[in-house]
Amino acid sequence: MLEFAETTEILLTHPLVPAGPIPTTHDQDGFYPYESFCETSKRPILKKYRMVVIENEQIRVKVCPDLGGRVCSLFLKKGAVETLFFPHIIRPVRILPRQSFTGGGIELSFPISHSPVQIAPVLYEVTRDQERIYISCGERELRFGMNWTVEYSLGESDWFLTQRTVFFNSDCDAHPWMSWSNAGVHARPDTEFHFPEGPVLAHGRDVRTIDWKTEGPRHQSDVHRMTGFFWKRPDCCAFGVFTPSLGAGLYHVADPSQVPGIKLWSDGIGRDEAWVTQYTLNGEQCLEIQASPLVDQSVKDVLQPGQLRHHVEYWIPSKTARDIREISLPHPLMRALDEVPLFGWARSEDVRSWLSLASAHRSGNISQIPKAPELDSNRWAISGIADLGDALSWAALSTEGSERDRWLFQRGTWLAGRGEAGAALEILAQSSDDRARALSGRLWLVYKRDAQAAANCFRAIESDAIALHPQVVIERDKILAALGRETLDERGRWLNAVSALDDEWLAECRARLLNDCGDSQAAFNVLRNTRFQLVHQRYERTRLLRQIEAGLGLEPDVYPSWLGEDDLEEFGAYREHPEVC
Numbered sequence: 001m002l003e004f005a006e007t008t009e010i011l012l013t014h015p016l017v018p019a020g021p022i023p024t025t026h027d028q029d030g031f032y033p034y035e036s037f038c039e040t041s042k043r044p045i046l047k048k049y050r051m052v053v054i055e056n057e058q059i060r061v062k063v064c065p066d067l068g069g070r071v072c073s074l075f076l077k078k079g080a081v082e083t084l085f086f087p088h089i090i091r092p093v094r095i096l097p098r099q100s101f102t103g104g105g106i107e108l109s110f111p112i113s114h115s116p117v118q119i120a121p122v123l124y125e126v127t128r129d130q131e132r133i134y135i136s137c138g139e140r141e142l143r144f145g146m147n148w149t150v151e152y153s154l155g156e157s158d159w160f161l162t163q164r165t166v167f168f169n170s171d172c173d174a175h176p177w178m179s180w181s182n183a184g185v186h187a188r189p190d191t192e193f194h195f196p197e198g199p200v201l202a203h204g205r206d207v208r209t210i211d212w213k214t215e216g217p218r219h220q221s222d223v224h225r226m227t228g229f230f231w232k233r234p235d236c237c238a239f240g241v242f243t244p245s246l247g248a249g250l251y252h253v254a255d256p257s258q259v260p261g262i263k264l265w266s267d268g269i270g271r272d273e274a275w276v277t278q279y280t281l282n283g284e285q286c287l288e289i290q291a292s293p294l295v296d297q298s299v300k301d302v303l304q305p306g307q308l309r310h311h312v313e314y315w316i317p318s319k320t321a322r323d324i325r326e327i328s329l330p331h332p333l334m335r336a337l338d339e340v341p342l343f344g345w346a347r348s349e350d351v352r353s354w355l356s357l358a359s360a361h362r363s364g365n366i367s368q369i370p371k372a373p374e375l376d377s378n379r380w381a382i383s384g385i386a387d388l389g390d391a392l393s394w395a396a397l398s399t400e401g402s403e404r405d406r407w408l409f410q411r412g413t414w415l416a417g418r419g420e421a422g423a424a425l426e427i428l429a430q431s432s433d434d435r436a437r438a439l440s441g442r443l444w445l446v447y448k449r450d451a452q453a454a455a456n457c458f459r460a461i462e463s464d465a466i467a468l469h470p471q472v473v474i475e476r477d478k479i480l481a482a483l484g485r486e487t488l489d490e491r492g493r494w495l496n497a498v499s500a501l502d503d504e505w506l507a508e509c510r511a512r513l514l515n516d517c518g519d520s521q522a523a524f525n526v527l528r529n530t531r532f533q534l535v536h537q538r539y540e541r542t543r544l545l546r547q548i549e550a551g552l553g554l555e556p557d558v559y560p561s562w563l564g565e566d567d568l569e570e571f572g573a574y575r576e577h578p579e580v581c
Contacts, residue, residue, distance in 0.1 A: 002133045002156050004054045004126050012044035012281070013090040016100055020471025022438045023380045025416040026446045028575050029538065031097035032417040033142050033380045034116045038099065038471075038505060039533065040092055047090070052126060054133050056154050059317060061135075061161055064105075065124040068117045069137025069150050071106035071183075074161060074250065076317045083250045083317035085184040087280040092119055094535035096574045101536075103279050103286050104184040106315065108150040108165060111141060111177035112574065113297055123343040131155055131333050138166075139346035144175040145384030146303060147342040155332050161315040162332055166340050169303040171386055176300040178573060180261065180292040181313060185250050187276070187287040189221040189269055191243040194251070194324050196234035196262070201296060203228040206569050220287065223268030226275060226566060230296040231262040238327040239264075240316070241289060247319050252291050253327050254313035261292030271561065278534055297572040310337060354382050354391075361391035366398045372406035375435065375466070381414035388414060402432075409433040412440075421447040434466040441479060451482035470503050477509045481516065488517055504532050504564075512544055520551035532564030537574065541565055 017039035024030025049066040055077075062073035072086045086104040095101030097112050100119055109115040117139065124137040138149035147168040152161060169175055185191075197213040204227040210216060212231075217223050231239075239262055240251030265288040267275050277283045293311050294301060303309070314330050316322070345351040353370050360368035372395070373379045381388055392411035396404050412428035413436075415421075421443050428436040428443075441457035444450045458476040461467045473494055480487035491513050498506060507530040515523035527545060541563040549556050559567050 001057050002054070002128065002154065003056075004052065004128075004133055004135075006126070007051045007053065008048050009051050010046050011049055011088060011090055013047040014044045014092065015041045016092055017041070018378055019099070020469050021375065021378060021435050021466065022442065022471055022475060023413045023417070023435070025380075025413060025439070026421065026442055029096065029099060031112060031116050031143065031576065033382050033384075034098050035378045036098050036100075037092065044089060044091070050121075052124065052135050054126070054135055054152070054154050056156050056158060058157075058159050059154070059161065061152060061154065063124075063135050063137065063152060065137050066121040067102075067105070067119060068115050069108060069122050069124065070118065071152065071161075072104075074106070074315060074317050076248075076319055079247065079319040081246075081248045081317065081319045083185065083248050085186045085284070085286040087284070087286075089279075089281040090119060091279045091281070093278050094533060094538075096537065099535070101279070103276065103288070106163075106184075107182045108148075108163075108179070109182065110148040110165075110167060110179045111143060111146060111175065113178050113180045113572075114182070116141070116143070117346070120347065122346045125341060129335055132335070134335070136341050138341070138343040140344050140384065142345075142350060142382050142384045144169070145171055145382075145386060146175060146177070148179075149340055149342060151340050153332075153334065158330075158332065159316070160330055161317075162312065162330070162334070163315065164310060164312045164334065164340065166308065166310040166337070166342070167303060168308040168342055169305060172305050173386075174302045174304045177303050178292075178294060178297065178300045180263070180290045180294075180297070182288050182290045183250060183252070183315065184286045184288055185241055186243055186246055186248065187220050187266065187285040188243050188245050189219065190245050191220040191241055191287065192321065193218055193220075193241055193264060194322065195229075195239045195264060196231060196236045196324065198234045199232045201230040201232060203230070203569065203571050205567055207571050217266075220266060220285075221269055223266045224270055226267045226272040226568065227265075228297075229264040232295070234262055236325050237329070238324040239289065240318075240322065240324065241287070242318065242321040244321075249318040249321060250289065251316040251318060251322055251324065251327060252289060252313060253316065253329055254291060254311070255329060258311040259291050259293055259313050261290070261294050261296065263290035263292070263296070264288070265290065271559070272566075275534060275536070275566070297574070300573050310340075350379065351382055351385070353379070354385055354388055357395055358385065358388060358391045361394050369395050369398060372399075372403055372410060374406075375433075375463075380417070381410040383414060383417035389418075405431045405433040405436070409436040409439075412436060416443060434461045434463045437461050438466065438472055438475065442475060445479050445482065451479055454479040455483060455487070468498055470498065470501065470506055473498055474505050474509055477513070481512065485516070488513070504530055508541055508544070511548075515544065515548050515551065520548045524548050524552065527563065532562070534564045534566075536566055537568060537570065537572070539565055539570070542567075
């Protein structure tokens with residue numbers, strides 16, 4: 001018996017607040033051309049999600065194309081055991097690449113970890129042959145224009161879920177990528193870790209190598225802070241976890257020549273449980289078991305022009321603890337690789353204007369040029385459309401006034417997003433769009449290391465709405481601070497102009513200004529009295545607090561969790577652009 005069904009479910013969903021109108025290129029907390037977010041609403045709304053279910057007599061699998069192709073359920077029918085953690089609420093939190101992570105289920109990431117579309121819809125299709133039934137999810141991603149597909153399949157007698165992943169670069173340039181398959185499972189104190197022996201890179205307050213057999217934790221209760229573990233030379237290729245109190249376990253196995261990466265991530269018990277609680281409904285804890293064609297998250301690989309690569313891995317649900325050395329590698333009969341679909345652009349709202357412009361350019365018909373996105377639209381020219389540059393230049397030459405300014409802004413933004421910051425600055429300087437001035441300011445600081453030129457760009461902004469947007473105020477303050485004490489009054493005027501806004505990122509700026517003015521106690525009070533949402537692997541507030549503590553003659557707070565920042569060692573190739581202090 002092989003069956004499938006397509007349904008719709010309503011989930012509680014917390015809306016997100018966009019970071020602002022400045023494009024995410026050269027933003028250390030962004031991933032161009034995707035929009036970033038700065039805040040999650042406190043109260044959820046009701047939202048519909050498409051679900052696709054495939055099942056045989058042993059297991060039932062539910063996949064959500066509207067959550068980036070995430071597997072939401074891997075249900076073992078015999079014993080009625082759910083082996084995945086899924087929080088039944090979409091409550092995104094501040095984790096890269098878009099500051100909109102939500103945990104649970106099985107997430108496939110590409111071209112960075114975590115997926116930039118994990119809370120966005122992707123394309124999908126369900127097909128079957130005489131042997132298997134397949135759910136394929138994927139898209140052409142916006143950053144580089146590469147294709148990715150994750151294919152989940154079941155055979156009639158399978159006791160495992162087969163995952164095949166395909167990446168393809170149709171561009172004429174090579175592009176970097178990272179990918180991890182990330183399964184969220186329930187984490188209870190009695191949850192057992194069943195992982196290979198061998199040297200393991202442990203990423204916690206520092207990064208060190210441990211011997212798993214003698215130093216590795218055996219249960220969730222043995223982990224007392226958030227820690228990631230990466231296996232360097234595992235002595236077997238299977239791994240997983242089992243929770244006796246739930247009678248549920250999940251195991252993974254793959255050919256190590258294809259999928260050598262093995263990772264365990266746990267927030268442990270005690271002090272760091274809030275990092276999981278923030279994306280759940282009832283505080284239930286989750287940990288992650290992960291696999292990758294890469295060995296750890298400090299490096300990326302490169303996909304060459306025209307290159308297609310794929311790998312296969314298997315998820316094994318269980319109602320009993322398994323001996324990982326007795327888990328054999330399955331060899332199901334699967335359809336040919338060239339039958340796996342490569343999808344196009346998934347969300348028409350992201351690409352519609354840009355494809356229309358490219359089409360108009362090819363025809364040479366000026367009357368077909370679409371309207372450029374307005375000031376209140378955070379849609380920026382897609383860097384993954386490689387031939388868009390000439391069309392953007394043509395649109396700017398073919399229009400006048402504010403419309404020309406908007407196209408010049410998009411042309412400069414596209415160039416910056418493609419890594420051509422110098423050329424971007426030349427084009428942005430021709431635009432009177434205030435967003436072009438703000439982006440120019442960031443590029444002058446990050447790319448040229450010229451704070452004076454950056455400040456002049458922000459000083460040229462004409463619109464009060466743009467000038468007083470919190471994102472612009474924050475970026476301006478960072479630039480003015482780089483110029484030194486001569487700008488203290490100017491910084492104060494801008495922050496006073498938005499003093500009534502209850503914004504945690506503005507509070508951080510106010511504390512920095514007070515400290516720079518010599519009032520360390522007032523700066524400390526601002527930080528201590530602000531309720532910060534948690535943000536992962538960002539350490540601005542902690543560095544600021546260390547300066548304040550030194551000014552007040554205080555002993556450093558070992559772990560100031562109230563700042564909303566973790567205390568992990570900085571590790572991982574998550575950011576495209578370095579931080580400018």
